[in-house]
Amino acid sequence: MNRKHFISSLIPVAVAATSLKASANTAIAAKKIGIPPYLEPGDAIGITCPAGYIKTEAVQPAVQLMQSWGFNIKIGQTVGKRDFTMGGTDAERLADLQQMLDDPTIKAIMCARGGYGAVHIIDQLNFSRFMANPKWVIGFSDITVLHNHIHTNCHVATLHSKMCNSFPDNWSLAEPIQVETILSIKQALTGQRMSYTSPSSTSNRQGAAVAPLVGGNLSIAATLTGTRSDISTDGKILFLEDTGEYLYNIDRMLYNLQRSGKLDKLAGLILGGFKVKPDEPDDEFGKTLYEVVLDRVKSYKFPVCFDFPVGHQKNNFALKCGITHSLKVTQTGGTLTEA
Structure with a gap:
């Protein structure tokens, strides 16, 4: 075939491929973000460690306060576990978070702390059940890995906020700014306009x-x-x-x-x-x-x-x-x- 004619024949194909790719990207970008159901009294919040470790007793102030808000708390298997700086081995952290993503009775997942380690497990997580029954994923710092991954791949809203390691040991002695910021978690989870x-x-x-x-x-x-x-x-x-x-x-x-x-x-x-x-x-x-x-x-x-x-x-x-x-x-x- 004449080289000029051959190249010309490829142009419509290339244009079509580019158009298809552009359309696909536009469709992805335009996809609406799903908002998980807001929480009601009696709903369950799971606590897990997808990144850094935390002692079991260190999550108790958060557990007690969220229970006072009317929520049931399920403490994950990785709370209290430690693999050097991380909250258990990669396999343990993966299994714990996966179980909470899949559990339909858990309506929100609070990461116990940030630190480092979420990137170790992000590509092994299966979000299919999570997408079928979305729930709030809560945390910040290293948990940005989860926020961004879920935003891009699941198109589901998440909550960037303080975690268990930021709750004061004595609520009655907490500074006003601590009270206000932690109460903002409850307000956001229950559907208040922030x-x-x-x-x-x-x-x-x-x-x-x-x-x-x-x-x-x-x-x-x-x-x-x-x-x-x-x-x-x-x-x-x-x-x-x-x-x-x-x-x-x-x-x-x-x-x-x-x-x-x-x-x-x-x-x-x-x-x-x-x-x-x-x-x-x-x-x-x-x-x-x-x-x-x-x-x-x-x-x-x-x-x-x-x-x-x-x-x-x-x-x-x-x-x-x-x-x-x-x-x-x-x-x-x-x-x-x-x-």
Whole structure:
């Protein structure tokens, strides 16, 4: 066959394939997020350790408080187990979380703590029963692996919030901010419409957006880029937080998000708590966190909100990932309201 004619004959096929791929991607992106049933008195919440370990007695304050809210608590097999830094072996953590995902009587799963380890088991989990009977998966930090994987592969909303290791030992002596943030978990799980504010900042970029909310820990989000647990941020409000990182590493991870296209079509950006490691003497990075972020977003127009109450800090409120929110950033600060 004439080479020119041969190449020409392939063009319609290539165009058709591209169109099919584009249609498939559009269909996936447009798929609505399912909201698990909100909890009612008598419903069961499971507690498991898909990442770091926790002692059995350390979950008791959370157990007692959630029982006082009217929920039944099922403590998983991995609570109290330890395999070095993790809550049991990979096989044990996988089996425990899988059982809770499959159990129709469990209406929410609270991860006992973050730490590290969820990435070890994420690709072995079977979400078919979970998708047939969705339930709330609760946690933050390393649990960002679960939030992002479920968002992309299951299209189900999850709850980014404090976990068992953040519940005070004595509720009557808890600081007001501890009480408020932990009660936000109950409010979110029982279907209340959530709304939060953040203080005014000269670094904020004013604007408004109405879009699905996604995000979590910056380190985790960056390491998930290109994997099955990666998320699309197109047309979404992205929130980020982190702890114990040097400024140069935060800068590197934000470059990762920019170079992978995650800022190109963003609807809005929220920055929560960032506990930054002090630079080593004579090795200073030379910029503040605000300068690092603003440098990466200067070529975009979406609103940017700093100092939002989410992250590795006391004012870490519950956020419903995947659900549409309204973000407004003005001179007086930021407001994020469930739509």
